[in-house]
Amino acid sequence: MRLHQLVKDIHFDDPIWQERHTITRPEQLREVLDEILRPPALDDMIAGLHKASMSVRINPYLLDLINWQDMEHDPIRKQFLPLASEMTASHPLQSFDALDETTDSPVEGLVHRYPDRALLLVTDRCPVYCRFCTRSYNVGVDTRSVIKIRAQSISHRWQSILSHLHMTPRIVDIVVSGGDCARLKASQLLEIGRGLLTIPSIRRIRFASKGLSVLPMKITRDGAWTDALTVVSDEGRRQGVEVSLQTHFNHPIEITSSVLSAANLLFTKGVMVRNQSVLLHGVNDDANVLGRLIKHLGDLHIHPYYVYLCDPVPGIEDMRVDLATACQLEKAVRGLTTGYNMPAFVIDTPGGGGKRLIHSYERYDRYSGLSTFTAPAVKAGRLFLYPDPLHTLSPDARRDWLDPQRAKAMVTDIQRQSA
Ligand code: SF4
Incomplete structure (x- = not known):
């Protein structure tokens, strides 16, 4: 079914109907958004979903909240449906299970x-x-x-x-x-x-x-x-x-x-x-x-x-x-x-x-984007690092993060300053 049909369905307010009509495969978006998105934008979204760490799962209720006339900037679309063209390389300090x-x-x-x-x-x-x-x-x-x-x-x-x-x-x-x-x-x-x-x-x-x-x-x-x-x-x-x-x-x-x-x-x-x-x-x-x-x-x-x-x-x-x-x-x-x-x-x-x-x-080092925190009541004596996103750093700093020696030196520097 296409989105305008889903939205008009008499069962729209039924949570079981919402679950049944939830998109769980990127390719399903081709049919649902067929009349709304042109193929390049749809391809961009499907490519984004294939690159993403999270699988797609979005229901008609949320799809209906998206302003499809300006979907690039839409806050709901951004949270659930990434575009490949907006995704950037991960920070070298990123990891799955970041919170350990x-x-x-x-x-x-x-x-x-x-x-x-x-x-x-x-x-x-x-x-x-x-x-x-x-x-x-x-x-x-x-x-x-x-x-x-x-x-x-x-x-x-x-x-x-x-x-x-x-x-x-x-x-x-x-x-x-x-x-x-x-x-x-x-x-x-x-x-x-x-x-x-x-x-x-x-x-x-x-x-x-x-x-x-x-x-x-x-x-x-x-x-x-x-x-x-x-x-x-x-x-x-x-x-x-x-x-x-x-x-x-x-x-x-x-x-x-x-x-x-x-x-x-x-x-x-x-x-x-x-x-x-x-x-x-x-x-x-x-x-x-x-x-x-x-x-x-x-x-x-x-x-x-x-x-x-x-x-x-x-x-x-x-x-x-x-x-x-x-x-x-x-x-x-x-x-x-x-x-x-x-x-x-x-x-x-x-x-x-x-x-x-x-x-x-x-x-907080504004060049490297690294900040340090301590947590005496949780893990006394340890220092915790948080990295700013690469897109907020200068071109020089971004280049440094791509060099493993420089990246290591930036981490060591802020650890030393925080000791
Ligand atoms: S942020 Fe919460 S609701 Fe969203 S995918 Fe993770 S656990 Fe689920």
């Missing part, structure tokens, strides 16, 4: 980096796949450039994860993520939530799902899933455990009437919702866009608590934003709304140092 999650994993599917917090990876699937995903090493299906690391299904790992959590009472805070909790069955969501509530030491549970922003009808129309979340939230509250939904909006255009209904439903059911945004070049690296997003989220009772610099994973160099721009943006938006609704701008430090406020760097 696999080495901080005591049990398969559980990342335990901070003393009192853990990340539970329950699925490697999402309703849609973002091209800048941190977990491009395991989320989604294999692509031409990335063979994904596969975990056993959560049902096989669940008992050993629960046992580990029971035996590790210093863990009081759990993020249930993946992948995306919207891809869990309602029964799985309930089992995981209730299982975590049996662990006396756990005080906070956060379910991560981008569903609210990319498939809001999941919340309003999949009553079993939303009820499961509400039940866990209510049972948690009775036990003194805070249960919340952690979602992911990047641009105010994503806040549609369907999102308003879904957010309102969660609010009336007493489910706390927090938002994490990723700062993306050409999407939201603009004070006006970010300011509107933060204010809209606050009005929906969605707490906009983090804005991340994009993790340096391969294949997304053109989307990353440099630290200096991020610092300017943070200054520009701070004060636009009440303080508790103002997000913290952070870098999730490559190498496993955890999140650091962007202004807290030890050193």
Whole structure:
């Protein structure tokens, strides 16, 4: 079916219909966008998807949000449908698993980096796949450039994860993520939530799902899933455990009437919702866009608590934003709304140092684009490096990064200065 037919379908607001009509192969776009895009642009997009680290997965709801008259600059298209012509070479310091999650994993599917917090990876699937995903090493299906690391299904790992959590009472805070909790069955969501509530030491549970922003009808129309979340939230509250939904909006255009209904439903059911945004070049690296997003989220009772610099994973160099721009943006938006609704701008430090406020760097070399951070409460004595994207550096610096000897010297220099 072509896009205009999909949009008019009477089942458009049904999440199961959306899943059934989700694009999962680049070539499917030829039929859907046939009347909208000319062949060179379509070929550019399909070539981009073949080069990308993330497989394509985009539903009619999101396709309908894209302004196809100006698709090169469209913030939704940029997040899900890369053009080969806009992709640039990866930074030499980029790596899959940039956050080193696999080495901080005591049990398969559980990342335990901070003393009192853990990340539970329950699925490697999402309703849609973002091209800048941190977990491009395991989320989604294999692509031409990335063979994904596969975990056993959560049902096989669940008992050993629960046992580990029971035996590790210093863990009081759990993020249930993946992948995306919207891809869990309602029964799985309930089992995981209730299982975590049996662990006396756990005080906070956060379910991560981008569903609210990319498939809001999941919340309003999949009553079993939303009820499961509400039940866990209510049972948690009775036990003194805070249960919340952690979602992911990047641009105010994503806040549609369907999102308003879904957010309102969660609010009336007493489910706390927090938002994490990723700062993306050409999407939201603009004070006006970010300011509107933060204010809209606050009005929906969605707490906009983090804005991340994009993790340096391969294949997304053109989307990353440099630290200096991020610092300017943070200054520009701070004060636009009440303080508790103002997000913290952070870098999730490559190498496993955890999140650091962007202004807290030890050193920042504007020539090499390298900044350093320390994380005494997480990994004392270690220095963590964050590289600005190559496209923000001078031609000389870009040339230096291509020379392995010069690249090594730039890293050594800033490490020495930061010691
Ligand atoms: S929804 Fe989250 S986990 Fe899934 S692809 Fe996007 S960023 Fe990655």
